Amino acid sequence: xxxxxxxxxxxxxxxxxxxxxxxxxxxxxxxxxxxxxxxxxxxxxxxxxxxxxxxxxxxxxxxxxxxxxxxxxxxxxxxxxxxxxxxxxxxxxxxxxxxxxxxxxxxxxxx
Amino acid sequence: xxxxxxxxxxxxxxxxxxxxxxxxxxxxxxxxxxxxxxxxxxxxxxxxxxxxxxxxxxxxxxxxxxxxxxxxxxxxxxxxxxxxxxxxxxxxxxxxxxxxxxxxxxxxxxxxxxxxxxxxxxxxxxxxxxxxxxxxxxxxxxxxxxxxxxxxxxxxxxxxxxxxxxxxxxxxxxxxxxxxxxxxxxxxxxxxxxxxxxxxxxxxxxxxxxxxxxxxxxxxxxxxxxxxxxxxxxxxxxxxxxxxxxxxxxxxxxxxxxxxxxxxxxxxxxxxxxxxxxxxxxxxxxxxxxxxxxxxxxxxxxxxxxxxxxxxxxxxxxxxxxxxxxxxxxxxxxxxxxxxxxxxxxxxxxxxxxxxxxxxxxxxxxxxxxxxxxxxxxxxxxxxxxxxxxxxxxxxxxxxxxxxxxxxxxxxxxxxxxxxxxxxxxxxxxxxxxxxxxxxxxxxxxxxxxxxxxxxxxxxxxxxxxxxxxxxxxxxxxxxxxxxxxxxxxxxxxxxxxxxxxxxxxxxxxxxxxxxxxxxxxxxxxxxxxxxxxxxxxxxxxxxxxxxxxxxxxxxxxxxxxxxxxxxxxxxxxxxxxxxxxxxxxxxxxxxxxxxxxxxxxxxxxxxxxxxxxxxxxxxxxxxxxxxxxxxxxxxxxxxxxxxxxxxxxxxxxxxxxxxxxxxxxxxxxxxxxxxxxxxxxxxxxxxxxxxxxxxxxxxxxxxxxxxxxxxxxxxxxxxxxxxxxxxxxxxxxxxxxxxxxxxxxxxxxxxxxxxxxxxxxxxxxxxxxxxxxxxxxxxxxxxxxxxxxxxxxxxxxxxxxxxxxxxxxxxxxxx
Ligand code: SRM
Ligand SMILES: Cc1cc2nc3c(=O)[nH]c(=O)nc-3n(C[C@H](O)[C@H](O)[C@H](O)COP(=O)(O)OP(=O)(O)OC[C@H]3O[C@@H](n4cnc5c(N)ncnc54)[C@H](O)[C@@H]3O)c2cc1C
Ligand code: SF4
Ligand code: FES
Numbered sequence: 001x002x003x004x005x006x007x008x009x010x011x012x013x014x015x016x017x018x019x020x021x022x023x024x025x026x027x028x029x030x031x032x033x034x035x036x037x038x039x040x041x042x043x044x045x046x047x048x049x050x051x052x053x054x055x056x057x058x059x060x061x062x063x064x065x066x067x068x069x070x071x072x073x074x075x076x077x078x079x080x081x082x083x084x085x086x087x088x089x090x091x092x093x094x095x096x097x098x099x100x101x102x103x104x105x106x107x108x109x110x111x
Numbered sequence: 112x113x114x115x116x117x118x119x120x121x122x123x124x125x126x127x128x129x130x131x132x133x134x135x136x137x138x139x140x141x142x143x144x145x146x147x148x149x150x151x152x153x154x155x156x157x158x159x160x161x162x163x164x165x166x167x168x169x170x171x172x173x174x175x176x177x178x179x180x181x182x183x184x185x186x187x188x189x190x191x192x193x194x195x196x197x198x199x200x201x202x203x204x205x206x207x208x209x210x211x212x213x214x215x216x217x218x219x220x221x222x223x224x225x226x227x228x229x230x231x232x233x234x235x236x237x238x239x240x241x242x243x244x245x246x247x248x249x250x251x252x253x254x255x256x257x258x259x260x261x262x263x264x265x266x267x268x269x270x271x272x273x274x275x276x277x278x279x280x281x282x283x284x285x286x287x288x289x290x291x292x293x294x295x296x297x298x299x300x301x302x303x304x305x306x307x308x309x310x311x312x313x314x315x316x317x318x319x320x321x322x323x324x325x326x327x328x329x330x331x332x333x334x335x336x337x338x339x340x341x342x343x344x345x346x347x348x349x350x351x352x353x354x355x356x357x358x359x360x361x362x363x364x365x366x367x368x369x370x371x372x373x374x375x376x377x378x379x380x381x382x383x384x385x386x387x388x389x390x391x392x393x394x395x396x397x398x399x400x401x402x403x404x405x406x407x408x409x410x411x412x413x414x415x416x417x418x419x420x421x422x423x424x425x426x427x428x429x430x431x432x433x434x435x436x437x438x439x440x441x442x443x444x445x446x447x448x449x450x451x452x453x454x455x456x457x458x459x460x461x462x463x464x465x466x467x468x469x470x471x472x473x474x475x476x477x478x479x480x481x482x483x484x485x486x487x488x489x490x491x492x493x494x495x496x497x498x499x500x501x502x503x504x505x506x507x508x509x510x511x512x513x514x515x516x517x518x519x520x521x522x523x524x525x526x527x528x529x530x531x532x533x534x535x536x537x538x539x540x541x542x543x544x545x546x547x548x549x550x551x552x553x554x555x556x557x558x559x560x561x562x563x564x565x566x567x568x569x570x571x572x573x574x575x576x577x578x579x580x581x582x583x584x585x586x587x588x589x590x591x592x593x594x595x596x597x598x599x600x601x602x603x604x605x606x607x608x609x610x611x612x613x614x615x616x617x618x619x620x621x622x623x624x625x626x627x628x629x630x631x632x633x634x635x636x637x638x639x640x641x642x643x644x645x646x647x648x649x650x651x652x653x654x655x656x657x658x659x660x661x662x663x664x665x666x667x668x669x670x671x672x673x674x675x676x677x678x679x680x681x682x683x684x685x686x687x688x689x690x691x692x693x694x695x696x697x698x699x700x701x702x703x704x705x706x707x708x709x710x711x712x713x714x715x716x717x718x719x720x721x722x723x724x725x726x727x728x729x730x731x732x733x734x735x736x737x738x739x740x741x742x743x744x745x746x747x748x749x750x751x752x753x754x755x756x757x758x759x760x761x762x763x764x765x766x767x768x769x770x771x772x773x774x775x776x777x778x779x780x781x782x783x784x785x786x787x788x789x790x791x792x793x794x795x796x797x798x799x800x801x802x803x804x805x806x807x808x809x810x811x812x813x814x815x816x817x818x819x820x821x822x823x824x825x826x827x828x829x830x831x832x833x834x835x836x837x838x839x840x841x842x843x844x845x846x847x848x849x850x851x852x853x854x855x856x857x858x859x860x861x862x863x864x865x866x867x868x869x870x871x872x873x874x875x876x877x878x879x880x881x882x883x884x885x886x887x888x889x890x891x892x893x894x895x896x897x898x899x900x901x902x903x904x905x906x907x908x909x910x911x912x913x914x915x916x917x918x919x920x921x922x923x924x925x926x927x
Contacts (some may be wrong), residue, residue, distance in 0.1 A: 007918040016631060016657040019917035034631055051673045054661040056634045062212060063634040065669055067535075067566070081549075081560045098172040101919070 005097040018053040029053035031073050039073035040091045040100055042111050045086025078106050087111040113141045117190045117212035120148030124386025124402040131410030142184045149189035151175045159431045162245050162273030195361035216383050220352040221387040230323030236345045239270045252277035255343030259332050267348035272432045282313040294428045294439045299462050299478040348795050353388045353395045368395035373420040375409040385409050398426050419600045426490050434646050440482035441474030441491055454505045469497040470498040483507035485575045496869030531573050533871030534566035546581045569823040595634035598627050603856040610643045639857035646852050649893040662742035666901045667724055677716045678741035679731050683751045683769030684712030693734030700726050711748035725914055728902035737900040747786045749773040754791030761791035763808035778897040782855040800828045803861040804844050813840050818865035826862040829870045846886035
């Protein structure tokens with residue numbers, strides 16, 4: 001794929017934190033876990049649209065700031081018993097640079 | 112290779128242990144389960160509603176065979192284990208199946224006690240323990256008329272009620288002169304008997320069975336006094352005995368049950384035992400609440416976490432006969448050292464008795480209305496000091512000025528469409544359906560599935576009542592000391608005690624030292640740990656932003672639409688034309704949608720974009736205004752009235768007091784939000800008596816009030832004391848805040864905190880001159896590190912990443 005875009009450095013995001021990438025199609029939240037894994041999801045909670053970038057990162061999940069739904073960072077799916085998903089976007093590291101693709105992974109319509 | 116765990120008994124305790132173990136570490140063992148009954152695991156206590164025709168067997172399955180497959184647990188259903196070979200670590204089943212184990216769990220439950228009288232082996236003489244017994248009873252009810260139930264305890268009455276619902280004429284035979292003598296006192300037992308008689312049950316009290324008569328099938332029961340009654344079915348429900356034969360034969364030390372220690376190990380450390388077959392600290396339990404606690408600890412130990420200890424369970428009882436409410440717990444008889452509080456209304460069929468010793472509840476028995484049962488039980492378990500509301504105790508929680516609960520406290524009578532959880536719009540019907548369909552057992556499960564009680568928590572009591580109504584047994588009972596969240600087995604108090612030793616200086620260190628079960632904790636424990644650490648070490652820079660909720664991280668309140676609000680301080684509710692001008696200018700400059708005069712005597716600006724926050728803060732700072740912490744678990748506002756300065760009734764300068772209080776305490780992080788007020792006279796225009804700390808000025812000085820709350824559940828303050836000088840008002844408030852900061856649980860406001868520890872305790876400390884002085888000094892030491900305006904720091908550029916996007920991608924890249 002050719003649409004990788006450099007969005008910043010790993011150190012731009014605090015550990016267990018997130019930053020927002022604004023795009024023409026909506027905001028994307030980019031997360032960094034305790035082990036420096038990086039994930040990207042549409043910044044919109046499947047529940048009532050809470051900004052996931054403002055949540056608390058726990059393991060490989062984020063707790064939404066509005067009503068505490070837990071969303072899997074890798075897949076964007078809500079942790080049962082809640083049900084729903086936020087689209088996930090491919091990310092990869094090139095050195096310390098975070099590369100993001102704006103083509104959402106298949107499987108979740110909520111971009 | 113994986114170690115092997117073999118479980119004997121696929122009943123409630125054994126399988127609960129397996130479930131807990133799978134939750135902690137699904138891959139640790141190869142698990143094999145033997146069950147004498149040819150089914151998966153079902154909810155035994157629901158056999159009573161099945162018998163009464165209110166539920167079906169399918170509805171009470173907890174783990175069907177598919178569950179075992181999905182979790183890779185080998186199930187030998189219908190195979191009873193006949194011996195344990197401890198030397199070769201093997202078990203042998205009746206069909207010849209052998210399994211070897213590294214660790215073994217014995218959870219064989221108990222057996223019904225069959226009274227040794229002639230004829231006890233006739234057809235139609237059965238016990239009430241398993242699905243087979245229920246099938247036999249239903250079969251008998253379809254063909255026959257007369258049933259005799261021997262035993263007037265919980266089980267016997269539930270059997271009798273079920274058989275009556277199935278159309279039989281039922282006589283309950285009881286050895287004593289009172290029903291359920293182990294759970295009821297005289298008056299309650301009499302009321303119970305009366306209402307069961309009204310429904311059509313017959314009773315023979317103080318009747319000792321001599322023999323059961325019949326050729327092939329039972330025909331009659333004969334008593335010691337020579338009388339006889341007809342019977343086509345005899346159900347023995349006179350007690351249970353722990354099923355210990357296997358263990359005993361294998362040489363494991365048994366008394367009444369299999370003797371286990373606090374980690375549920377038998378005398379052979381490779382062998383564990385849980386459930387009704389186990390005897391812990393001399394007690395063999397016969398209810399499910401203890402089993403669930405045992406299961407948790409046992410699973411924890413099996414998973415080699417090794418931190419949990421089972422320390423026994425306080426149990427309570429309910430009878431699962433639809434339409435009859437009774438509840439009992441603890442010592443409800445009492446002795447010469449206890450007081451009895453009794454309420455009885457024969458006409459309404461209501462009775463309750465509470466046994467109290469040294470202002471703590473020792474036990475309770477209730478008949479007719481049991482809605483407050485779980486409340487009394489909580490007070491009893493937590494050892495709450497009840498002196499403050501003793502005179503209203505008997506009338507229940509609804510009479511404590513508890514407007515949040517008030518009228519809808521009668522769960523049983525509520526319609527299915529009644530809204531229970533106002534935050535999430537969950538009705539009673541939805542909760543009942545979720546409990547039944549999804550087989551929910553615990554409050555946490557109900558919260559996860561329905562969202563009821565998961566937000567503000569004010570409906571927790573109602574949800575618990577619905578649970579015990581729906582489930583029958585007392586499932587909601589949490590262990591004596593509730594763990595702070597699912598990530599840990601430690602209570603808030605334990606965790607704080609550990610942190611207060613002073614060695615642990617980061618969230619990670621606490622999690623490691625206290626064996627946290629999840630890698631990064633959760634949204635419940637991380638903010639709590641962060642607070643406890645910040646409170647203990649104000650001087651060290653250990654505050655972890657990523658463990659704070661968004662509002663405290665961004666120093667503004669997030670709104671439903673993702674925008675933020677900004678509320679600057681107006682000290683003691685006072686403002687000036689300059690401040691108002693600055694607020695007005697800022698509101699215009701940043702296109703604020705809403706300007707609101709808040710309930711806290713200041714002005715709130717709503718609808719700001721996150722990126723704009725540092726800008727507007729800068730403008731407000733320039734006009735001399737600072738953060739109002741309207742977003743924080745921190746000092747919020749100090750409301751005042753105009754007081755002596757203007758008001759014709761004012762006795763002291765309440766406005767000045769308020770301003771001083773706010774200057775003293777702003778910036779302080781607390782377990783929860785903290786609000787104060789100062790009124791100039793007892794007319795109390797500043798509403799000081801519903802604040803966390805309230806000052807009411809009087810002619811002779813100041814009344815100091817504590818523990819008020821105006822929110823979800825209104826609570827009027829308690830009077831702490833009267834003082835004469837402003838200095839004292841300030842010193843008491845600093846000491847009180849520090850005590851609260853150091854001892855309350857995270858997210859516990861002063862009102863529930865004071866109810867938990869008792870006003871007497873707080874008074875003892877604060878009225879002691881030395882202790883008060885030390886607390887006040889610790890408070891001001893902490894404040895010396897806290898009183899920096901967070902807005903000013905951020906307006907000058909700190910934490911910039913919080914307020915700016917990482918990247919703005921203007922032109923959408925073309926995608927194929
Ligand atoms: C702004 C304000 C309403 C207003 O426009 O007037 C307000 C707004 C909120 N209140 Fe409040 N409360 C406001 C005064 C009150 C008062 C009145 C008072 O302080 O005199 C009360 C009752 C008094 C009390 O707390 O005892 C009050 C009881 C609550 C409660 C229930 C607390 C409780 O212990 O029962 C909550 C929920 C919570 O804290 O968990 C709450 C929660 C909230 C939150 C923070 C909800 C949230 O998490 O988003 C609201 C934030 C809106 C925002 O973005 O600013 N608010 N809230 C008031 C701010 C006062 C201020 O200047 O700081
Ligand atoms: C009708 C009824 C109503 C009840 N109501 C309530 C209530 O309202 N509230 C409450 O708290 N409690 C209630 N109880 C009690 C509760 O059901 C028990 O406390 C609980 O089921 C005990 O769990 P356990 O795992 O120890 O035993 P069990 O659930 O009995 O499980 C033991 C299992 O081990 C199997 N087993 C035994 N020996 C062997 C062997 N050698 N090999 C293989 N398998 C074996 C048995 O077949 C059984 O399935 C009720 C009980 C009954 C019968
Ligand atoms: S509380 Fe007293 S002093 Fe304050 S305004 Fe009311 S009457 Fe006046
Ligand atoms: S919007 Fe995310 S939990 Fe409600």
